[in-house]
Amino acid sequence: MRNISLGALGLVLMLGSSAVPLMAATSAATKKTAPPATAAISPNPDRGGVRGTVTAVDVQAKSVTIHPKTGGDQTFKLAANAKVKAGGNEATLANVRTGDVVQVLWALNGKAKEAMRVIVLPTGTPHAKSALGG
Numbered sequence: 139m140r141n142i143s144l145g146a147l148g149l150v151l152m153l154g155s156s157a158v159p160l161m162a163a164t165s166a167a168t169k170k171t172a173p174p175a176t177a178a179i180s181p182n183p184d185r186g187g188v189r190g191t192v193t194a195v196d197v198q199a200k201s202v203t204i205h206p207k208t209g210g211d212q213t214f215k216l217a218a219n220a221k222v223k224a225g226g227n228e229a230t231l232a233n234v235r236t237g238d239v240v241q242v243l244w245a246l247n248g249k250a251k252e253a254m255r256v257i258v259l260p261t262g263t264p265h266a267k268s269a270l271g272g
Contacts, residue, residue, distance in 0.1 A: 184246045188212060189259070192238045197231050202256055204240060214242055214253035224258035231256070239263045 190204035193211055203213040216222075222229045234240065234256060243255040 185244065186251075187241060187243045189239065189241045192234060192236050192240055195231060195234050195236065200231060202231065202234060202240070202242070202253065204242060212242075212251070214244055214251055214256075216256070217245070217247065217252040217254050220253050220255065222256045222258075225260075229258070234258055 188204065188206050190206035190212070192202060193205050194201075194203040194213075196202075200216040201213055202216070203211050205211050216231060222231055222234065224233045239259045241255075241257045241259060242253050243257075244251040245254050246252075
């Protein structure tokens with residue numbers, strides 16, 4: 139039994155001593171490829187979100203115009219696969235009313251921002267925050 143314990147201890151020591159240089163090499167490789175600590179990671183400029191009060195809905199043109207707390211009105215055409223939700227349920231653009239506070243998640247299609255999701259928020263929700271937490 140003692141021979142097995144000493145053999146196991148020897149194996150652990152041998153593996154442990156070879157693992158240290160491996161860990162150091164891995165750490166050095168990571169340092170070479172990691173970005174500098176001061177590099178800022180920018181959000182995806184092709185997608186975004188905004189929260190605001192609905193000022194116009196055009197069901198036939200499939201567009202909604204909202205007024206965020208800062209900046210001017212923004213009009214979004216709904217993408218072909220856009221989802222609309224109201225009261226936590228699937229809805230249509232016809233369910234969105236002027237005065238509703240909505241959250242619009244958009245994606246660029248060429249140079250135009252297309253709404254991928256329009257979410258009608260509960261009555262009384264302030265429109266001060268963007269859909270992405272800002």
